[in-house]
Amino acid sequence: MADQYPPPTEDYPTTERSRVRRSPKRGTHGRADVHAILDASPLCHVGYVINGAPYVTPTLHWREGEYVYWHGSSASRFLRAAEDMPVCLTCSIMDGYVLARSAFNHSVNYRSAMVFGTARLVDDPDEKNHALRQLIEDLFPGRWDNLRPMTAQEVKATSVLRMEIDEATAKVRNAPPGDIDEADYPVWAGVLPIRSHLASAETAPGMPDNIELPQALADLIASGRIR
Amino acid sequence: MADQYPPPTEDYPTTERSRVRRSPKRGTHGRADVHAILDASPLCHVGYVINGAPYVTPTLHWREGEYVYWHGSSASRFLRAAEDMPVCLTCSIMDGYVLARSAFNHSVNYRSAMVFGTARLVDDPDEKNHALRQLIEDLFPGRWDNLRPMTAQEVKATSVLRMEIDEATAKVRNAPPGDIDEADYPVWAGVLPIRSHLASAETAPGMPDNIELPQALADLIASGRIR
Numbered sequence: 001m002a003d004q005y006p007p008p009t010e011d012y013p014t015t016e017r018s019r020v021r022r023s024p025k026r027g028t029h030g031r032a033d034v035h036a037i038l039d040a041s042p043l044c045h046v047g048y049v050i051n052g053a054p055y056v057t058p059t060l061h062w063r064e065g066e067y068v069y070w071h072g073s074s075a076s077r078f079l080r081a082a083e084d085m086p087v088c089l090t091c092s093i094m095d096g097y098v099l100a101r102s103a104f105n106h107s108v109n110y111r112s113a114m115v116f117g118t119a120r121l122v123d124d125p126d127e128k129n130h131a132l133r134q135l136i137e138d139l140f141p142g143r144w145d146n147l148r149p150m151t152a153q154e155v156k157a158t159s160v161l162r163m164e165i166d167e168a169t170a171k172v173r174n175a176p177p178g179d180i181d182e183a184d185y186p187v188w189a190g191v192l193p194i195r196s197h198l199a200s201a202e203t204a205p206g207m208p209d210n211i212e213l214p215q216a217l218a219d220l221i222a223s224g225r226i227r
Numbered sequence: 228m229a230d231q232y233p234p235p236t237e238d239y240p241t242t243e244r245s246r247v248r249r250s251p252k253r254g255t256h257g258r259a260d261v262h263a264i265l266d267a268s269p270l271c272h273v274g275y276v277i278n279g280a281p282y283v284t285p286t287l288h289w290r291e292g293e294y295v296y297w298h299g300s301s302a303s304r305f306l307r308a309a310e311d312m313p314v315c316l317t318c319s320i321m322d323g324y325v326l327a328r329s330a331f332n333h334s335v336n337y338r339s340a341m342v343f344g345t346a347r348l349v350d351d352p353d354e355k356n357h358a359l360r361q362l363i364e365d366l367f368p369g370r371w372d373n374l375r376p377m378t379a380q381e382v383k384a385t386s387v388l389r390m391e392i393d394e395a396t397a398k399v400r401n402a403p404p405g406d407i408d409e410a411d412y413p414v415w416a417g418v419l420p421i422r423s424h425l426a427s428a429e430t431a432p433g434m435p436d437n438i439e440l441p442q443a444l445a446d447l448i449a450s451g452r453i454r
Binding site for chain 1: 244248269270272273274275276279280281282283284285287302303304313314315316317319321323324326328329330331333335337339341343359360362363366367370371373374375376377378381384385403404407409410411412413414415416417418419420421422423424425426427428429430431432433434435438439440441444447448453
């Protein structure tokens with residue numbers, strides 16, 4: 001499928017909806033920039049509208065080319081409400097507190113991506129199976145084939161939504177405080193970096209002694225990343 | 228102001244909007260539960276509607292009693308769009324990946340709070356000043372009084388929004404995989420805990436040698452928490 005996607009060097013369109021107004025130097029519509037942020041954050045927040053009112057639901061998402069996916073129970077109001085509707089899916093990573101010499105110049109180092117499109121239910125069985133496999137494999141490479149296979153009932157009880165990215169904006173701040181005009185003011189300034197990592201694995205109760213933590217998971221923990 | 232708030236043991240109302248449908252055993256409308264999640268996560272995602280379409284913007288928030296606050300540039304479209312409008316503000320903390328023996332039983336340990344209300348611009352100067360002070364002090368106790376004071380122009384260039392919490396839901400999962408029926412399936416299962424912490428402070432370029440990292444910030448870094 002990969003070759004049907006636009007090349008990642010081509011930007012998303014700049015529209016009234018997605019144009020970066022505030023701090024435009026922090027913003028980009030570059031596909032590679034948007035993809036990198038989506039991929040770095042397993043958690044996203046999906047915004048949708050019911051009866052004119054906004055809802056924001058946290059969920060895991062994954063990406064394949066120009067499509068983002070998320071899933072849940074087939075009975076979920078959240079998934080049903082988003083189907084065939086305009087959606088804004090936002091990923092945000094806080095990389096650090098930026099402490100300046102004035103309150104006004106305090107900031108946050110962050111990476112965020114807002115992507116817009118229309119959510120569609122994945123109803124083709126093969127595509128749904130492929131998508132659920134990707135969810136697991138993106139987080140834990142090699143795990144899917146070792147799992148107890150999904151039953152037909154489990155697949156039926158799971159809904160997968162897919163959204164082609166119509167428009168998108170990435171914003172990044174990654175810098176020390178921007179208050180160099182007041183560098184002689186006598187208070188400490190700098191960045192407190194925020195890091196997320198995986199702590200030691202907690203084996204499920206009752207696990208047989210001969211089943212050890214797979215090397216791929218040990219490597220993920222050791223990497224200092226969360227995906 | 229504190230004594231005008233409802234006692235935190237009284238739940239938020241259970242409404243059509245906020246009733247927990249999926250996995251109701253994970254959900255609560257308890258005020259103390261909602262407050263604890265809002266307070267543990269400095270980052271929130273604010274959902275609002277422009278021309279019928281959803282937008283989700285990440286920002287810092289802070290809370291005082293039954294009010295949540297966020298801020299930004301007075302010229303921000305995001306803030307202007309939310310003013311006097313229904314808003315959904317969601318905080319989510321991923322506490323761990325839950326790896327089960329089947330794909331279906333994989334999950335996430337998390338804490339999330341969705342709060343609903345109507346955003347209002349804080350235009351009283353004293354209240355605005357108090358709110359901005361709270362933003363700094365909540366994150367970095369003792370810092371505000373050591374900063375170069377805000378100028379009138381800076382206060383004017385900053386907008387603060389305040390939302391009284393009308394309805395709210397908290398959801399929490401904090402458990403090993405729930406697949407004990409298949410505990411003899413030969414694949415590792417358990418939890419990979421996710422932790423966020425502050426790394427070593429990065430002092431701003433050009434900081435005079437006699438200005439050291441304040442003890443309160445050193446203590447925050449050493450705590451292993453991010454707020």
